[in-house]
Amino acid sequence: MPQLGLLHGRAWTVFLGQLRRPPGAVCIRAVRSHSQVAEALFASQLKPQEKSNFIIKTPKGTRDLSPQQMVVREKILNVVVSCFKRHGAKGLDTPAFELKEILTEKYGEDSGLIYDLKDQGGELLSLRYDLTVPFARYLAMNKVKKMKRYHVGKVWRRESPTIVQGRYREFYQCDFDIAGQFDPMIPDAECLKIMCEILSELHLGDFLIKISWKDVRHEMVVKKGLAPEVADRIGDYVQCHGGISLVEQMFQDPRLSQNKQALEGLGDLKLLFEYLTVFGVAEKVSFDLSLARGLDYYTGVIYEAVLLQTPVHAEEEPLNVGSVAAGGRYDGLVGMFDPRGHKVPCVGLSIGVERIFSIVEQRMKTFGEKIRTTETQVFVATPQKNFLQERLKLIAELWDAGIKAELMYKNNPKLLPQLQYCENMGIPLVVIIGEQELKEGVIKLRSVPSREEVAIKRENLVAEVQKRLSES
Amino acid sequence: MPQLGLLHGRAWTVFLGQLRRPPGAVCIRAVRSHSQVAEALFASQLKPQEKSNFIIKTPKGTRDLSPQQMVVREKILNVVVSCFKRHGAKGLDTPAFELKEILTEKYGEDSGLIYDLKDQGGELLSLRYDLTVPFARYLAMNKVKKMKRYHVGKVWRRESPTIVQGRYREFYQCDFDIAGQFDPMIPDAECLKIMCEILSELHLGDFLIKISWKDVRHEMVVKKGLAPEVADRIGDYVQCHGGISLVEQMFQDPRLSQNKQALEGLGDLKLLFEYLTVFGVAEKVSFDLSLARGLDYYTGVIYEAVLLQTPVHAEEEPLNVGSVAAGGRYDGLVGMFDPRGHKVPCVGLSIGVERIFSIVEQRMKTFGEKIRTTETQVFVATPQKNFLQERLKLIAELWDAGIKAELMYKNNPKLLPQLQYCENMGIPLVVIIGEQELKEGVIKLRSVPSREEVAIKRENLVAEVQKRLSES
Numbered sequence: 001m002p003q004l005g006l007l008h009g010r011a012w013t014v015f016l017g018q019l020r021r022p023p024g025a026v027c028i029r030a031v032r033s034h035s036q037v038a039e040a041l042f043a044s045q046l047k048p049q050e051k052s053n054f055i056i057k058t059p060k061g062t063r064d065l066s067p068q069q070m071v072v073r074e075k076i077l078n079v080v081v082s083c084f085k086r087h088g089a090k091g092l093d094t095p096a097f098e099l100k101e102i103l104t105e106k107y108g109e110d111s112g113l114i115y116d117l118k119d120q121g122g123e124l125l126s127l128r129y130d131l132t133v134p135f136a137r138y139l140a141m142n143k144v145k146k147m148k149r150y151h152v153g154k155v156w157r158r159e160s161p162t163i164v165q166g167r168y169r170e171f172y173q174c175d176f177d178i179a180g181q182f183d184p185m186i187p188d189a190e191c192l193k194i195m196c197e198i199l200s201e202l203h204l205g206d207f208l209i210k211i212s213w214k215d216v217r218h219e220m221v222v223k224k225g226l227a228p229e230v231a232d233r234i235g236d237y238v239q240c241h242g243g244i245s246l247v248e249q250m251f252q253d254p255r256l257s258q259n260k261q262a263l264e265g266l267g268d269l270k271l272l273f274e275y276l277t278v279f280g281v282a283e284k285v286s287f288d289l290s291l292a293r294g295l296d297y298y299t300g301v302i303y304e305a306v307l308l309q310t311p312v313h314a315e316e317e318p319l320n321v322g323s324v325a326a327g328g329r330y331d332g333l334v335g336m337f338d339p340r341g342h343k344v345p346c347v348g349l350s351i352g353v354e355r356i357f358s359i360v361e362q363r364m365k366t367f368g369e370k371i372r373t374t375e376t377q378v379f380v381a382t383p384q385k386n387f388l389q390e391r392l393k394l395i396a397e398l399w400d401a402g403i404k405a406e407l408m409y410k411n412n413p414k415l416l417p418q419l420q421y422c423e424n425m426g427i428p429l430v431v432i433i434g435e436q437e438l439k440e441g442v443i444k445l446r447s448v449p450s451r452e453e454v455a456i457k458r459e460n461l462v463a464e465v466q467k468r469l470s471e472s
Numbered sequence: 473m474p475q476l477g478l479l480h481g482r483a484w485t486v487f488l489g490q491l492r493r494p495p496g497a498v499c500i501r502a503v504r505s506h507s508q509v510a511e512a513l514f515a516s517q518l519k520p521q522e523k524s525n526f527i528i529k530t531p532k533g534t535r536d537l538s539p540q541q542m543v544v545r546e547k548i549l550n551v552v553v554s555c556f557k558r559h560g561a562k563g564l565d566t567p568a569f570e571l572k573e574i575l576t577e578k579y580g581e582d583s584g585l586i587y588d589l590k591d592q593g594g595e596l597l598s599l600r601y602d603l604t605v606p607f608a609r610y611l612a613m614n615k616v617k618k619m620k621r622y623h624v625g626k627v628w629r630r631e632s633p634t635i636v637q638g639r640y641r642e643f644y645q646c647d648f649d650i651a652g653q654f655d656p657m658i659p660d661a662e663c664l665k666i667m668c669e670i671l672s673e674l675h676l677g678d679f680l681i682k683i684s685w686k687d688v689r690h691e692m693v694v695k696k697g698l699a700p701e702v703a704d705r706i707g708d709y710v711q712c713h714g715g716i717s718l719v720e721q722m723f724q725d726p727r728l729s730q731n732k733q734a735l736e737g738l739g740d741l742k743l744l745f746e747y748l749t750v751f752g753v754a755e756k757v758s759f760d761l762s763l764a765r766g767l768d769y770y771t772g773v774i775y776e777a778v779l780l781q782t783p784v785h786a787e788e789e790p791l792n793v794g795s796v797a798a799g800g801r802y803d804g805l806v807g808m809f810d811p812r813g814h815k816v817p818c819v820g821l822s823i824g825v826e827r828i829f830s831i832v833e834q835r836m837k838t839f840g841e842k843i844r845t846t847e848t849q850v851f852v853a854t855p856q857k858n859f860l861q862e863r864l865k866l867i868a869e870l871w872d873a874g875i876k877a878e879l880m881y882k883n884n885p886k887l888l889p890q891l892q893y894c895e896n897m898g899i900p901l902v903v904i905i906g907e908q909e910l911k912e913g914v915i916k917l918r919s920v921p922s923r924e925e926v927a928i929k930r931e932n933l934v935a936e937v938q939k940r941l942s943e944s
C-alpha cells in the first residue's frame with residue numbers, strides 16, 4: 001500500500017484495519033495467523049522495542065530453498081515419484097514427529113542424533129529420523145501384512161552438518177518399500193530395477209549398484225553353524241567382484257555345491273541376477289564380495305548405488321558425494337512393534353535426493369544454465385497511461401482460460417521496464433494494449449525472444465494466445 | 473523372503489546379510505538408515521526383549537495419511553499450486569523449525585501453542601507456527617524488497633485438537649503472498665481473485681468472501697485523531713452489509729465526503745471493488761461492516777472466505793467447517809526483523825486445505841465415490857505355471873516405455889486372483905501371456921471393465937498398449 005500521504009495511509013488504516021474474531025465460531029486458522037501476527041506486532045510497537053542483538057538466520061544445518069532451488073527440487077522429485085507410481089506404489093504420509101518410545105532403540109549408536117521435542121507437559125515426542133521406522137509403525141499399527149508404498153518427506157538428524165558435501169540436519173528422503181511375504185527375489189529385483197530407472201532418468205552419468213555382504217565367515221561359523229572349512233572356501237572368493245558369472249563359479253566349487261545351506265543361498269543370489277538380466281539391468285549391478293565387514297548384521301542383501309565418474313563432464317569441479325541411493329532387506333523391523341512379534345518381511349530403497357540436488361545444482365552452475373523461477377507464459381503490458389483497467393480485464397480473461405499471466409502492479413508503467421521484466425524472467429509472450437489497439441479493436445502479440453509483433457482481434461485473445469503457446 | 477525351510481533362510485542370511493560401512497567414505501544416509509535399523513533390531517533380539525506396554529499410535533493431534541487420503545490431498549494441492557503458479561508466484565521452502573527468538577512475540581496470546589524443541593546443548597529452536605513469519609524472516613534476511621511467493625508446507629501448533637472439525641496439531645498451509653511497495657489495491661485485488669479461482673476450481677459449492685473491519689470509532693478517534701462526530705457518522709453505517717453500492721452511499725454522505733481522511737479511505741475501498749468488478753469476482757465479495765471489533769489492530773483489510781451452504785447436497789451430513797481461506801494486509805511484519813525497521817508492505821492469503829480435505833473426504837464417503845490408490849495402467853498376468861520370466865520380460869518392456877504396470881510377486885499365480893486384483897485396484901488393462909500365446913507369438917490384451925480380450929502381435933506390445941490406453 002503506497003504512502004500517498006500520511007493522512008491517506010492513516011485513513012486507510014482507520015477504515016479498513018481490523019481483526020475479526022467471529023464469536024463462538026470455529027477459529028479461522030489462516031486469518032488468525034495473519035491477524036495474530038498483526039496484533040502482536042502492533043502491541044509490540046506500542047511499547048519501546050528492545051532489539052535483541054541476534055543475527056537473523058536459519059538454524060544450524062538447515063537452509064531455505066530459494067525459488068531456483070525449488071524448481072530443481074521439483075523436477076527431481078517428479079522423476080522419482082513418477083517412477084515409484086510407475087511401479088504401482090501407493091502414497092503414504094506420517095507425522096513429522098513420533099512418540100519418543102517409537103524411535104527409541106531403533107537406530108543403534110545414532111540414537112543421540114535424534115531431535116527431541118521439549119517436554120511441555122504432554123507426550124514425549126521426537127522428530128522422525130527416517131521414513132522406515134514410521135513405515136514399520138504404520139504397518140504394525142494397522143495390522144497390514146502386504147503393502148507397496150512410497151513416501152517423500154523431510155527427516156531430521158542432529159549431525160555435524162558438512163555443507164560442502166550436501167549434508168544437512170533437515171533433508172528429504174524418497175523411500176519405496178515392499179512389505180509382505182512373497183516368492184523370493186521378485187520384490188528385491190524390482191527395487192534394483194527402480195533404482196536403475198531413476199538414476200538413468202536423472203541423467204547423472206554412469207552409475208553402479210553394488211550388492212555387498214558382511215563377514216561371511218563370522219556369520220556362517222559363529223552364528224549359523226556352517227562348517228568352518230566351507231566358510232573358508234567362500235572366503236577364497238571374497239576377493240572377487242562380479243556378477244552372475246561369479247555366482248556360477250561358486251556353484252561349481254565342489255565343496256560349496258555339496259553344502260546345502262551354501263547352495264540355497266547361492267541359489268537365491270543366482271535367481272536375483274537372472275531377474276536383473278531379464279529386467280535389462282544386470283550390467284549395472286555388481287556383486288561385491290570385497291566389502292565384507294565385521295560384526296554388523298542384516299537380514300538380507302544391501303545395495304548401494306554410486307556414480308562412476310563425477311564430474312560427468314571434464315570441465316566440472318569433481319564432487320565427492322558418495323552414494324546416491326541405497327537400500328536392502330529388513331525382515332525383523334515390523335515384528336519389533338507387534339506385541340506377538342509377528343514378522344512382516346520388508347525390502348526397500350531410499351533415493352539420496354539431497355546429494356542429487358547438489359550434483360544437479362553444481363552442474364547447472366558450471367554450465368551457466370538459467371533456471372526460470374516462474375512458469376508465466378504471458379505478460380500483459382501497455383505503453384500508455386490510464387490503461388490499468390484494460391490490462392486487468394485482459395489478464396482476467398487469460399487467467400480464466402487457465403493461462404499463466406502477470407502484469408505490473410503499477411497504474412502507469414513505462415513500456416521498457418515491462419519488456420525488460422519479461423526478458424529477465426523468461427516470459428515468452430507479451431500482450432500489449434494501447435490507444436491505437438483500443439481504437440482498432442486489436443491486441444498486439446509480441447514474442448519476447450524475437451521481438452516480432454503481430455496484431456490479433458481483441459475477441460480472439462485467448463484462442464490466439466493458446467495457439468501461439470502450443471506452437472512453441 | 474519366504475521361509476522355504478529354516479536352513480534356507482539362514483543360508484540366505486549367511487551369504488547375503490551384511491552391513492556396509494565404506495571406510496572413510498562419505499556416509500550413506502539411506503543405507504545407514506536401513507542398516508542401522510537392522511543392526512539395532514538384531515542387537516535387541518540378542519537380549520531379552522522388554523515389551524513396554526505402550527500403545528502404538530501417532531502423537532496426539534496428528535495422523536498418518538492413508539493412500540486414499542494422499543490421493544485426495546494431492547488433487548487439492550495441485551489445484552492450489554497451479555493457481556498460485558498461474559499468477560506468477562515463485563516457490564519457497566523454509567525449515568520446519570526456526571530459532572526460538574524468531575518466533576517469539578509474533579503470535580500474541582497464542583505463543584504458548586508453539587512446539588519447542590528440547591534444549592540439547594545447541595541453539596534453542598521451535599517448530600514453525602505458520603508460513604508468514606518465516607516468509608518475513610526470509611525477506612529481511614535476504615534484504616528482499618519485492619517478492620511474490622507461494623509456500624506449501626506443514627506447520628505445528630499445540631492446540632486442543634478437535635478431530636471432528638478437522639483441527640490437528642500438524643497441518644498443511646498453502647500461502648500466497650505479495651511483498652513490496654506497489655500502487656494501491658492491485659495486489660490486494662489479485663489475492664481476492666486467487667481465492668475465488670481456487671474455491672471455484674475445487675467445486676466446494678457457493679462461497680462468499682467477507683471483507684471486514686475493526687471498531688472504526690475507537691481506531692479513528694483514539695488512534696488517528698478523527699473528529700468524533702465524523703466517526704459517529706460512519707458508525708451509522710456499521711449495521712450495513714454490501715458491496716460497491718454501500719461504499720457509494722458512504723461517499724454521498726455529506727459529512728463523510730467532506731472529511732479528507734474518510735474520503736481517502738473510502739477511495740481505496742472503491743478502487744478495490746472496481747478492480748474486483750473488472751476481475752469478474754465482485755459479486756463473491758461482501759463488505760461486511762457489522763464485523764467490527766474491539767482493540768485489535770491490523771494494517772489493512774482482512775478477508776475470509778466461507779462456504780455458503782454446507783452440505784452442497786441435501787443428503788449429506790452438514791459439516792461445520794467455518795472458513796476455508798483467509799488473508800489480509802500486514803505492512804509491519806518484515807520491519808520487525810530489520811535492525812533499522814525498514815518496512816516491506818505485504819498482502820497475502822492462506823488456503824485452509826485441511827478444512828477442504830475434510831469436506832472433500834466427507835463428500836466422497838457420502839456418495840460412495842471410489843478412489844484409486846495407485847495409477848497402475850496395466851497388469852501382467854499368466855494363467856499357467858512357469859511363466860515368471862516371460863512376465864518379467866513383458867513388464868520391463870512396459871516400464872521402459874513409461875507405462876505404469878504391476879505383476880504378482882508369485883512364481884505361479886492362478887489367473888483368477890490376478891484378475892480379481894485388477895478389479896479391486898481399478899487397473900483397466902491386463903496383458904496375458906500363456907502357452908498358447910507363446911506358441912502363436914501373440915499377447916492377449918484384456919479389458920478389465922468389459923472383460924473383452926484381443927490378441928496382438930508380441931512385437932507390438934508397447935505400441936498396442938499405448939494405443940489402447942490413449943483411447944480410454
